[in-house]
Amino acid sequence: MMELTLLFFRACLALLAMPIYLLSFLGLWKPFCRKIFFPYFMETVFEICNNNVKKHKQELFRNLPDFTGPSGELKLLEIGTGCGTNFQFYPPGCKVTCSDANPNFQQGLSRSMSKNQHIHYERFLTAAGEDLHQVPSGSMDAVVGTWVLCSVQSASKTLKEVQRVLRPGGVFYFLEHVAANPSSWKLFWQQVFYPTWKLMFDGCCLTRETWKDLEKANFSELKLQHCIMPLYWAPIKPHIIGYAVK
């Protein structure tokens, strides 16, 4: 009965989003989404989400300077940088390498860079988190990924790459929306939204149990907190936030 109800609501949502499904069928949605819709969405609606969680991000990155490398520099790689909303949280002088699978965020990135001139921008890579071969092994003191593991094709492969590029004692900071509690109505609605959401928001999966990937990833220390962020968008709740040390 529950399965049928789920299918019914999914079909209703698909009907509402019919133009997008149609464009997708014609092979037109993905290029439009990646070049125009998603970058615009990130700079407008998603910017509001980022503002709502600003205090949590500030708190998350508070101990970032503690991971400064032996050379006295803090070398940081961000995966899924998007429009660069995290630049404001990095300490002065931090050497940042940005990477994203989608190269179409130049406008938002330029805006964030001009607002955040306290850090050094080293490189901008078009790279999926699962394949960071352009970044040498053990070369980073810190890796940051916020709201990214929901969209990568493989969270476990991405975490393997994160570990490879980190030096021993380096840190990975994360903030992710995850699957709600089993048997909850929240999870039911996440499952209803799942296919349409994934199509609309460039692969974003609502029901990932990302904390399990982090627990399996063999970091030497894992500080992970389950929490509810002050966001109005019910499907992207709850969250996990924290950091893992290699």
Ligand SMILES: C[S@@+](CC[C@H](N)C(=O)[O-])C[C@H]1O[C@@H](n2cnc3c(N)ncnc32)[C@H](O)[C@@H]1O
């Ligand atoms: C929801 S946005 C988050 C952006 C930013 N990290 C933030 O907190 O505002 C997700 C980002 O992950 C990127 N992304 C999606 N799949 C990816 C992948 N496989 N590897 C790296 N980045 C990816 C998207 O292009 C997008 O910039």
